[in-house]
Amino acid sequence: MTDLSHWAHDTRPRFRMRPPSFSLPVPAGLPERLRPLLAWVVPALLLVAWWSVTQVHLVPEQILPAPAIVVRAFSALIASGDLQSNLLISLNRVGYGFGAGALAGLGFGAAMGFSDGFARLVRPTFLIIAQVPVLAWLPFLMLLLGIGEALKIVLVAKSVFVPVTLSTTAGIRSVPARWLELARVLRFSRWKTLCRVILPAALPQLFGGLRYGLTHAWMALVVVELLASYEGIGYLMIYSRQLFQLDVMVAIMLVIGAVGLLFDRVLALGEAWLARRYGGAA
């Protein structure tokens, strides 16, 4: 019943349509090389706007600190080592949670993909668990596990587990029956069928699930650190919020964004590589 297409929304290929007649086309003479430069226009404008607003004291500094102050806060964070140590803690949590969740999701998803009986048995339960969002699990798990390390890792793992399971099952199910038939005709062993036929065909979907899972993992970790933590990047943010240190907050927010962007880019590169290597599967 549950439509699973929603977790795949940004893995679809992008088709460029021809601009309609009334649109403002990109100037025809513009070389392709300049396009990446255009991407920086808006951020640069925003920066200038930010700078000038603070320069003329349009808004009080407690509400919007000047860029220079944020940079100073940022270097102070690095100099004191606070940023590195807390970021390391957060990344560790994401690492363990993601690892546990992805492994469990791969195993569970594979079991559901290969065995109809198992799928029929556990699918309803799985969907019930999946329907309750990570955030709703939070108070429950806080009562069960306290607010220690286990809470964060379990919560991150849960946020990874669901999309990875779904995409693994879908990936295995999407292997064309003809291919499996061919493997049978060629008398491939089970192991060889798995490595040579099923994995390559399921890999793109599978990887999409991992990528989506990592995005969710980062989001889940930030929430749990905002709510129930005494260290980590999210805690650093909520702490500076309490002290009304907006400069520190802005700096940390940029770091959180940068880490998210980095995760996404790295996995997108992996995805593109896989698509090239195993392109045309399914």
Added chain:
Amino acid sequence: MPILVLLAWSVATHFGWLDVRLWSSPELVLQGGWSALRDGSLAAALKASLARNLIGFAIGASAGLSLGLVLALLPLVDTLLEPTLNAARQVALFAWVPFLSLWLGNGEEGRIAFIALAAFFPVLLNTHLGARQVDAKHIEVARILGLKPYRLILKVILPSALPSLMTGLRLGLIYAWLATIGAEYLFSSTTGIGALMMDARELFRMDQVILGMAVVGAVGFSLNILLSRLGHLPLWRGLEEVP
């Protein structure tokens, strides 16, 4: 299997294998649910959450929809804005909360802005995607027929983009619901299901926490179903025929 789990839970708490104070029990949850229903506290919390959710969603979704169309139709704006928007999307959603609470206060405005933000990005992304995938031939026909821009959007682009658009709206609603719960946790002292659960946690009332989880899951599920049904309504069928 869900029934087995429930049974195991019930039996285990009954015989004291699991501590009732920590694990609660199905009977307690049902009892708590019944009494919360009768005294109207559950309904009130649900109403507060849903109202907040829908207002935030409406704001975020309409912003996402319009900006998505603009980006898809004007390549120059797209080239300029898309990278920035994409980068902003990477900031883990909840990292916005401290800012919004400082800028807009700890009250309803901050919460609704946050929910709107959560709904904004998926709607934007999918509208953009859908409007871009419109068959160039259809646009050409429309141009030959001399359709005015707004009629082109209404009669050609929106109908063609509808499947992707509905996906975006559904996703937006899911995220908005998540953000509603999150906002009720994170913004101090408020009403709603999320607040109910956090209060219950502080009071160590596992039955209420589990009840809250069930309600949150059920609401998310219903919203999801509702929107995917809406996508299949015959109402839209007529629109799919391109003039």
